[in-house]
Amino acid sequence: MRLIWLLATLVVLSSAGTVKDPPKVRYDNYxxxxxxxxxxxxxxxxxxxxxxxxxxxxxxxxxxxxxxxxxxxxxxxxxxxxxxxxxxxxxxxxxxxxxxxxxxxxQVSSRDSGTFGWKRYYNLDEIEAWLDEILQTHPGITEDFSVGQSYEGRRIRGIKISHGSNKPGIFIESNIHAREWITSASATWFINELLTSQQPEVRNLANSYDWYIVPVFNVDGFAYSHQSDRMWRKTRQPHPTSSCIGVDGNRNFDSQWMVNNGASDDPCSETFAGPVPWSEPETKALSDYLTSIRDKFSVYISFHSYGQWLLSPYGHTKEEFPENYNDLLEIGDAFSGAIKNLVYGTEYVHGSTATVLYVASGSSVDWVFNELDKKVGFTIEFRDKARFGFVLPPSQILANCEELMAGMIALIDRTNTLGYI
Missing domain, CATH: 3.30.70.340 (Metallocarboxypeptidase-like)
Structure with missing residues (x-):
């Protein structure tokens, strides 16, 4: 009985967080x-x-x-x-x-008076607390939704912003790769701007469309990147035949999965596609949710970093292009031109994923494009060109966000002009 009591006590202490967590992975002199x-x-x-x-x-x-x-x-x-x-x-x-x-x-705090701002990066609990506050502050315009549950049991949360009914929808998925912190920072800023900005172009963007935004999609990986390993990329589901953990969620969608070496079959690889499509509860949940609202959105955007690219389908091949590829290039011209015209002069390259970046099969954007027939889908790879890479300094968050807004205004405007919305 004493042994059982001791074991039970350890379980309680562990669940209460009093058992010491393993030290964070360090990257000294990497x-x-x-x-x-x-x-x-x-x-x-x-x-x-x-x-x-x-x-x-x-x-x-x-x-x-x-x-x-x-x-x-x-x-x-x-x-x-x-x-x-x-x-x-x-x-x-x-x-x-x-x-x-x-x-x-x-990690240095910006000392922003305890209010949620965009001068530092926030962990999952802080982002979710901010979402709760936003939902309470804007009850008639915002709506909480759940994509589903992660492997570790976390809720994958999204927020819908709507100024009326039956408006065309735009879906934004962010932070599918855990270490890309600038993506959730930009997503939360974008949400805030849609709700509070008084700039006419932003108000038009907010009022004309229904927005579905998931600030942190890979919730397990994102939490782990804050708690244990800043460079963690994948999900957190163990593999049955390997000590390596997790899958690249953006290679796990059932669209040209594992075609043309566009992902890895090695569980230890950063681009491991999983043993089968939809092996991850997160990607399966997103596919189910998107299918359930397929008639409510016209445009799909996935936030990533880094490299300053705007990427359109296809990812699985350099040899084929969508029928509307010229339109996608025209939309890309508008996006990159708007960003370059800002004071920062930042340059984005645009084109299909496979031609301007590399072959990548099984991505969320390609799945939505191919299987849900949404003909405007893009991956945005945010700052920078590798000076800081995944560890973009907090001092660049707002500049990146300003570029995102300028690009999105131009992207949606041109998409609308071409008749896709």
């Missing part, structure tokens, strides 16, 4: 390099090397536009990695000498 790839042999060698060791982490995969890739290297692997680059003649540029320094700087 470096990030930009590599210039000359040929397929170099690319193949790099991919094989990254698959064989956990000491290399690809931040940005090789893309066709720049012929470059970004990779994070542990200090224990640094000498061997430099020898490898020299042996195979791979040109490189050091982008970040110590990732942990950026992470530490990112």
């Amino acid at each position: 470096a990030v390099y930009k590599l210039s790839i000359k040929n397929k042999i170099q690319l193949s060698l790099l991919n094989r090397l990254s698959e064989r060791t956990q000491n290399l982490n690809i931040w940005k995969d090789y893309d066709e536009f720049s012929k470059q890739m970004d990779i994070m290297v542990s200090p224990s692997e640094s000498k061997r990695f430099q020898l490898f680059l020299k042996l195979y003649g791979i040109n490189n540029q050091l982008l970040i000498s110590n990732v942990q320094v950026l992470i530490d700087g990112e």
